[in-house]
Amino acid sequence: MNLSQAEPEFEALLDYLKHNRGCDLTEYKRSSLVRRLRVRMQSINIGSYQDYLQYLQSHDQEWMALLDTVLINVTSFFRDRDAWDYLAHEIVPKIVASKQPDESIRVWSAGCAAGHEVYTLLMLFAEALGIEACLQRVQFYATDVDEAAIGQARLATYNSKEVTSIPPQLLEKYFEPTPNGYVFHRQLRRQIVFGRHNLAKNAPMSKIDLLSCRNVLIYFNGETQASIFVRFHFALKNTGFLFLGKSETLVNHRQIFTPINLKHHVYAKGLNLELDNHLLINPKSSKKQALDAMTYQVRIWQTAYETSHEAQLAVDVNGRLVATNEQANILFGLTLNNYHRPFEELEPGKLLGSHTSMKAFYRNRRRITLKNIEWNTLKGTSYFDISIVPVFSQKQHLLGVNLTFIDVSDR
Missing domain, CATH: 3.40.50.150 (Vaccinia Virus protein VP39)
Structure with a gap:
């Protein structure tokens, strides 16, 4: 069977992996995918994409073996x-x-x-x-x-x-x-x-x-x-x-x-990013949707990642952590695994939650500053002024908040 004849079956296979196994390979080059899928299929003596799909559906661990084949990790120390x-x-x-x-x-x-x-x-x-x-x-x-x-x-x-x-x-x-x-x-x-x-x-x-x-x-x-x-x-x-x-x-x-x-x-x-560059982040959306996404990205990055000696975090309107700066990562021990988690479950969210309600802040949509907030850890006691600033889109839709933790322990 040639590639053009097999294409619908191939796409059905990718669709199954994406929606049933959370394994999205649709953005990879088709030629590379075809070659590596055939390698995996040949290793278990399967000749068609349709038969392989049925095999995937009946063998729970097969998709992981396939992923190992597709995401082949060819690397070495001082390569090139x-x-x-x-x-x-x-x-x-x-x-x-x-x-x-x-x-x-x-x-x-x-x-x-x-x-x-x-x-x-x-x-x-x-x-x-x-x-x-x-x-x-x-x-x-x-x-x-x-x-x-x-x-x-x-x-x-x-x-x-x-x-x-x-x-x-x-x-x-x-x-x-x-x-x-x-x-x-x-x-x-x-x-x-x-x-x-x-x-x-x-x-x-x-x-x-x-x-x-x-x-x-x-x-x-x-x-x-x-x-x-x-x-x-x-x-x-x-x-x-x-x-x-x-x-x-x-x-x-x-x-x-x-x-x-x-x-x-x-x-x-090199050159600064322009609208067309931002639109590449979500090219399948309409221009209006992509523009909103661009605005969201730019505002978040402008607020949360600006040069600052204070710990800063950005939380979206759904209450999930979307960005941090280096000082925040060091202060609260945040890592990549904390991104998109509910802010209230994280250490800075727990510190904040005992003093104010984020839901109330989202209703009022006004900047507030909490003074001299005490934080007790194994290393000792610190005190912070916490600034909470709403972040809006160009159409004044609330996107989330930017939080700044100012250490006032020595003041």
């Missing part, structure tokens, strides 16, 4: 060594030099797979700063859509074959040999926040100095790639860098990123 050497000698020193001695650095490995990439990044920064300074100053985020891959990355344990690409001096310095394999430096490993994240759907990290996403985007179609690049633009600081894989190219028609080194696929922020 010349590119990593360039990053180590040119980009990492620039990032370090642009900072004050005690200023934090934020690094995001998007599509981290089994962790080889994020641990390579960690070694580069530890070499540039020293291990102690790296522990104090650098925060790493490692995300992937594949839960199993994230679990493997957290273990940070690799066999002898996997570590052959690591220079011997770095292997000795950053890995401990054990009966189960080589385990990455335990203290440095704690610098990484791991989380499940869908690049095409979820909000990006913020204030990132270096964003590494290598050999991940090739599995998405052009339209989805363009929307992901818009999210990456949001994620990066104005002085930040984007590091792509050797098979990947920028697909946005506007130069929102400027090449720093085309050979090694390193880019800096």
